[in-house]
Amino acid sequence: MPLLHSPPVPVLILGGTTEASTLCTLLEYQNNFAPTLSLAGVTRNPHLPALSVRTGGFGGVDGLYDWLRHNKIQAVVNAVHPFATVMSQHVSIACERLSLPLLRLKRPGWKATPADTWHHAPDLNKAAMILAEITQPLQIFLTTGRKETRPFKNAPQHHYILRSIEAPLPTDLPPHTTLITARGPFDLAGEYDMLRRHQINWLVTKNSGGKATFAKIEAARQLNIPVLIIDRPAQPAGPCVHTAQEALSWLQNYSATTLRNV
Template sequence: MRRVLILGGTAEARALAAELAADPALHVVSSLAGRVSNPRLPVGEVREGGFGGAEGLAAWLTRERIDVLVDATHPFAERMTASAAAASAATGVPLLALRRPGWREGPGDDWLRVGSLHAAAGLLVSRGWRAGAAAPGEVRVFLTTGRRSLPVFAPLPGVWLLARSVDPPEPPVPANAYVLLDRGPYTVEGERALIREHRLDVLVTKDSGGRMTTAKLVAAREAGLPVIMVDRPPPPAGVRTVDSVAAAVAWVQG
């Protein structure tokens, strides 16, 4: 049997594990980083916790006699992706990156793309949005960039944050932030209600792609809110990348 390791934690990774587990010629192991409590578990064997960087992953690939490696982590999981590329190069285990397509701006959208979370924070301060227009005063921000990003935005003057995440951020929670614990998929109706209830002025999000969290973009468009979109990092040079589960299945089985 060919042994497959999926670096997972995404809906695409779970779908891929389910497809590959149905193939009797494959033994599939899914690895979860363990950063989310009560994660959605994929079909088949699951390993939880880190590897100890690229060297630890390379040792694990060798010890477990892994034949192919699929990086199906979040598009912003830069450290894990870099470790996968380095471990693949060190061991000779073929690597594929599975990345869902990013979001595209459409009619009626008001997006500003930036290259980093810090650039997004700087834009909030320099623009001073209020009710969709440049004006002085407190900016009320819908922040959906993950709990680990909260320290980047918490010190900003004149900014109030509705910070949504699956798990709570590390305490203490900043005085200018209200943390909303919730897990997608979300609805447009629910996102509309949040925008109204909290009188939000601007949405800050990452270009994660996927359907589970697109409702916020629709609601922002309808409400006339600008969106600060943090671009995803490129994959390491030389790593083959596909954007669908079907393409990943074909690569593993090929």
């Protein structure tokens, strides 16, 4: 148990995911923590929790190191997206320098079933190369994110239905692109209808995991549409949990042991 009357423990949550938002909601009811949620600031009008929020990059590892020290942070939960590799590396280095406890909160990836046809690519460039080699024009549902469409300019023979929360720069788009701006979650009926309406015959997606965007995988399965899946990048070593509840337990454990002695 934390010491009676001990001040709330400052902790940092690196967010931009559903899991980070859920953890923040759980922390709203924990008065032994003083959490700050950090967002990159890439999404306009994000859903914000009722706790301290800071927005924008820290200025690399050194900026993050200074911020952690200045704000007397005692523990960090890295809940950025599984593909946000730069931030994950930066926080790993900064926490190691400061000997701060760091937990990775990362939802599990999706797994193919026997009913799926998945082609794997280790990154977006390799995915675009696979598509470039297919000469027959395809109708591709592209859900990789608005900042990551450029590689597909190298496979210009296909027609892309691009869905992203906000519109990308027109110069980043392959020549035949139809843009749909929408924010998840998406349900199975809607995704099924989307794939049929646009006569999609390939789906390209990162293996983001989670429920909010899983319906497209299920719809592709039902329609026998192949999926070109971008596999998850490696992440720095260290403890990792899959759910916000597990991350809260980890924080409570620190609060009950290590943190009360600092």
